[in-house]
Amino acid sequence: MMNLSHWRLLIAVADLRNISRAADHVGISQSGASQAIAQIETVLGGQLFVRERRDVVVTAFGEQVLRHARAMLTQFEAIRALADAGRGLNTGRIRLATFPSVLGTLLPPMLSAFKRRHPGIDVVALEATDDEVETWLAEETIELGVVLNPAPERGALIIGRDAWVAVLPSRHRLGRQSSEQGVTLAQLADEPFVLATGGCTVHAHSLAAEQGVTLSNIRVTVRDLASAAVLVREGLGVAVIPQSALPEDQRGLRVMSLQPPVYREFGLVCSRTGRASPAVQAFLREL
Template sequence: MMNLMHWRLLVAVADHGSITAAAEQVGMTQSAASQAMASMEATLGAQLFTREPRKTLPTALGLSVIEQARVMMGALQAIRTTVDEARPLLRGSIRIASFPMVMATFLTPLLQRFRQLNPGIEVTTLDVTDSEVHTLLDAGLIDLGVVLNPKPERHATVLGRDQWMAVLATNHPLAQRAADASVSLEELLEQPFVLATGGCTANARSLATAAGLSLRDIRVQVREWNSAYSLVREGVGVTLVPEMALPTQRNGLRVMPLTVALHREFALVGSHTQPPSAAVSALLKMLAD
């Protein structure tokens, strides 16, 4: 039975030309080394070295075996190097904050995969509003946060993007247009309006301001998208929602694109008060790949 010590001894004998010197290098007695060499040759059924009074030299077959042994030892060293480099990732933690919709739709499956690849890293997630994400990032209380429409100077890892869609009751005059028709932002904002925020600072009001327009007749403001759909069905007003938040059941609703599409982008941004840890870097690399 041959083990790693036998192969280390084999290479050492080839390098030193002496069993005595090789035994000292690998931490064996001379007699134990001689027995190990004899045992290896007996197991292989071949002579690997010729013993001379002052020199132990490899046979032709021994040279081939030694070459393969060096490959084996090199592979073992590569394995050790790989493990040593990854050692900081064997333990660690990551704190991530996101608003719930992106967490459920995008992050949860990605984090499940990351946990499978890095079982020693603890990932903690927080469901918060997008304004709270910025507060937590600025305070250095989280490692990563999902932000909407990140600024160019922030090093952001984009998770996805969607566009804003108009939602009207099916009996609304604007909803009577052809199946492939659109509605302009300006004419939508002129209607009685149900302002839905989804807990985000990016909503119909901020979009109107950015376009130099205003919401003229806000009938009610709600946080939950589903509440807005119920109110739209009842004829309280129209609304503007991100594509990701559209309901699966659309009875009584007409969903229309804007004539000039407006998009929102959501991305992971790191804390700007502290450099990313090895664990955070590993997660960002997985997302980039």
């Protein structure tokens, strides 16, 4: 069954001439976009795009379909604008604070999609530590904050979840174990350690402490999660970082699961001002 997100994907592919960039633009994975296009072509009974070496080219049939799709979305956005104006959503501002690892990964496609649908609402994204996010929520300096592992009673909207993994130099002795077998924090306790905080109080040191383990040989502490993998590759030590922070180029690295597995969740939490804001509530509904 086709929906508005399918039509938006088709238009993005036609405009950007690239499925990967179009997938990023609408906030889905490349594999998900390719599957959706294949399903749409099956439903419509014709080929919409031709995949060439570097570009995606629209077919003659695709041009006809896209002309109608663009007109349909234009009319839909006009209807949405009327509805927004009736609910006071034609203008407004949302101040949203988050720590760096989420600001650079999860939020951009969400914010872009919301801005396209509600151009009159400004969303101001602020980078902060997790402690600062909590302080700003309490002081109502912001309407929304990304909270790490929020308690159920806070009514957070969960927007992401990933696992913590150990990152070792490729020739490290612990890397001889299978990835499925993984490593424990106790096995890493005495290793030269690169501690990456990501601007949060929850990191390898606090995770180890929860298990009664002390990291006794911390050589360097960095805020940027991606920097930790670079330092590990250079032989400065081992690190524990979220899976989402792993670099695309993992040459020289051995990535191992943690045993027992440890996860982190990101949740959007409203301040009192945010709960009363029509713009904020529209943002949460769309997510």
